[in-house]
Amino acid sequence: MNAAAHEKASLYWCRIMHERLLPFRHKFTYRVFSLLLDIDALPELARHSALFRHNRFGLFSLHDKDHGPRDGSPLRPWVETQLRQHGLDAAAAHIRLFCFPRLLGYVFNPLSVYFCYDQLDRLRAILYEVKNTFGDQHGYLIEVEDCGERLLRHGVAKQFHVSPFMPLSGQYDFCIRPPAENIAIQIRHTGAEGLRLLATQTGRREAFSDRALLKAWLRHPLMTLKVIGAIHWEAARLWRKGAAFFRRPEPPVSAVSHISSPVKHAPGD
Template sequence: MTDLWDGALIEAAIWHGRSGDLARQFRYRATYAALPLDRLEAGDLPLKPDRRGLWSIRRRDYGHGDGAPLTDFIADILDPHGLPHCRVTLVTMPRGSGYGFNPVSFWLARDDEGLRAVLAEVSNTFGERHLYLCRHPDNRVIAPSDRFQGKKLFHVSPFLPRSGQYQFRFDPGPDRFGAWVDWTGVDGTVRLGTSMAGPARPLTRANLRAAALRQPVQPLRVISLIHWHALKLKMHGVRYRPKPPQLLTARSDAYSTGNRDD
């Protein structure tokens, strides 16, 4: 059994499905790393922070971007919400050949009973980021069927407005990871569905080396695919929206939407 809190590689299938003004689907594959922060900061993983390599992890790519320990950053987020004793695993795409870009990384916080919170760290191609904290108001365990809703406060795609709602859902395994993020327009209709899901295997030196050799420039490939897809949307006449100034709110909350006993 591969537990994400022991370290893992996730062979993820990424899917975007757009409806409304233009029905389009966009698919690609990428390998993500699930990095338990206590072991990452202790240097006890094949990927070590701020070390050069074909694949690498750089602290200042995450959180406040100041290069501080990642454990300190996530503790500042979780502790005020009554979650001081959680173990945290970061699910992210490592840098490839020195270049890094992550459309979204997920900070998974759990205790002995199960998953308690997920921080979705969303980045755009303009170098900006926003944090969506997903949890139940009473911090109960998150089930794979639970959905969390929060306002879309961050400009990501120039072909979507900065309005409406996001709905998040998560499956933390074991032996797999899945995240689903849907965007609902102001009319209440889901206009963009996204998913990132796949099987997990142990994060060993051999598995990491094989993955890095197979995809040495993975983030560059991903951002190239994103721009290629954007070009195709523009060629189909989808309205292009210039980037608005980023809101001062850098973090927001997404709460459960009424399933189970909410």
């Protein structure tokens, strides 16, 4: 794989943790890997890789229909439209998608993140893309002031039903370290009664290459199946513990919720 392709993609070795705190404690952790991909470079990455494919079956692949409008159309026009509608045109110069790839044709991404940069490669917007196991999807678009590699904090009202064991009400508070040599995403779901859920994903970078992909496959050969399997296994455990069940409401009419106020740097960082 050539040097130019290396600069347009990275692999991150990650640890995911979920901890439910109310009305009882329930915690689990697992190891995964994620890819950070320049959405304009997907065809090029596929051409120069023996293991990665774009919109085709492969050991590793990314399909446009798994993200954005989910109709198979290219991702850039859809992301550009979301940014333009909210006055964030400058953030569309470089768009990098952080997500799980398909492994042997299968993936489920509970959370994918678009990091949107201006012409000077400054992070200007973050678009969180959230999916549930009912087939629904919703996005949260956040404006960002230039932050370098500092931690960012922002909060949004929860708009989208994710788990049948969590109510739709409440607030998400995000704390995120943009991708560099490391990445960190923390999500706190808070309700009137206090902190309901704490979820984190932290990772360290490795250069994108066929060797790195092969190593990821050998370490986690069934990772994408493990993700969906773990979701249902933990749901069964919650049900056995007596967690309240909340029926799925209709998803939001708008595909993306926009948070207009810029995010703030985390104190002391």
